[in-house]
Amino acid sequence: MGDLEDGVLHTALGELNISMATETGEGNERFIMAHGVKLEEKLWVDECYLFQDESIAPIFCKPKLIPLKTITTQKLEQMQKEQMEKLQVPEGKEDDTVSVESEGAERDDAQPSTSETKEADVWTADD
């Protein structure tokens, strides 16, 4: 762990040295800067604080943009819903074959109802 952090420190210092070198080495450039043509921010080692410690924190999952539905998906869902509605109607007519089939289809397809009917109690005493 320590090695990597030292590496980071070295590179930071390295960059500072370079910037100092340009500062001291090329007086002309500085002159131009004095006329306001080019402004640069300089950082000096003794003016900086360098923090090395870093705590490892748990990572939250990020906000999730919900994917929109394409037209095909919408159409498929719509069709499925319509067909299910069509199936619901003959059930009232007590048509044996149809109602048996529709029940079968319902059991097969109405899986979402598991998540609807399941009344999970989310509240606990400490909330």
Added chain:
Amino acid sequence: MSDDPVIEFTGFIKACRLFRENRLPEAEVVCTNLLRKNPLDQATWALKLQCLSDSTYVDELENEDMGLAETFLDQNVIAPSARPGTSFQRPKTTAKGINPILRPSTNAGRPLSGVVRPQSAFKSGSMDQAVRTARTAKTARAVSSTSARNMRLGTASMAAGADGEFVNLARIKLPKYAADPQVNRQLFEYVFYFVNDIKVAHEIAGIASKAAEFEDYYWKNQLAKCYLRLGMLQDATKQLQSSLQQRKLIETFALLAKTYNRVDQPMAALRTYAEGLDAFSEDVTMLTGMARVQEALGEYELSINFYKRVLDAQSNNIEAIACVATTYYYGGKPEIALRYYRRILQMGVSSPELFMNIGLCCLAAQQFDFALSSIIRAQATMTEDVAADVWYNIGQVMVDVGDLPSAARAYRLALTHDPDHSESLVNLGILRHREGRTDEARSLFGSAISKNPLMFEGNYNLALVCAAQGKYHECRRLIERALEAFPDHDHCKRMLNSLKPLYEAI
């Protein structure tokens, strides 16, 4: 004017007009009455077939619903150990590739896209995981047939019709009708789209193609569609290539590329799309296809460029707008994403998903007042299939606000709507861990991982808890799994390095 007699169409003409006005059920009723009078009227028969098939028509290019068996047991993949970047299974994992911390992935392990596509073809994870995942509204996936959803639609429409099946496929003289160019297209579409009997549809297409002396590109495409549904991908490719030699059609290029995608050859698919673009410059179907493939490969930059070209050609393409917006959002530019989503809103789409996304963009762009109203709107109009995601995002907002108890409640509400919502499990686990309830946090992280083993955050957070508890072996295993999802994560590498001496000391 009022003296003019009102012209009322009757009989077959009326049916034709109703059909052209897309009033399919009415047209069908007229046809049925006509057929009662004269059961041998072929024109009416064909029209009724057309009405029925149009009512259940789904664009075959977009229809990529696949069952479990096709997804996990198929042997079609040509190169099972492909080089990185040449397979959907092994997207590039370089720095510019997928960064799972920045861009979340779906439960199947694919990076989140702007739109839902029935594109489960690009599998990830194992069959084991898929079977273990509880079947809910979102994960309901048929176990066997490719066309499971369609099959059920077919059965439903059969059951609903009082007279039973319109055409008795077992008794019809297929060779006679399939060879008749006047009715064979209608018959094929009826069998393919309405009855969903792909074997019979294939037989019809075969006979018709033969009757047309193998020179009709239409029948070659239909044969290819049948082969695609039956999972005979090599034959589909052959038919499509031969069709392309006859005549270049957008549909043919797209179907060919789809076939290549199914055998996990994204490069070949891209090449096909490019050929299509040569023939039909700036065609939206081709560009969208290329954008999707690039997105699935994790090349967001390229994908976005294609989507932008789509938008140049067709500025109201919702899929393109949504995908560009998603990439901007996760690229740290929520204001620009907001503009794209607002554009969708302007076009008249007002779904809860859209409002939630606008809310999230506003929140990230510091427009708190509008964020709140959009999120409230999303919450008020949400349907069961997005409820979990909406509550999850509300939890995120609560975390940002700093109201952690409310955030925990929102996450638990998300979990009641979808017990498999792994992101909610992870975030709830973090909140529990902060409260000092470590065991509860551990079990939440654990169940998140069991729902979605490829998830980076779940593995990483559980590893942190394990490290704190001194369970170094488990920690190492988890870190290695986290590194699989995100190979460049610095903290993971450092933790792994710090664990190494413990093993060497023994």
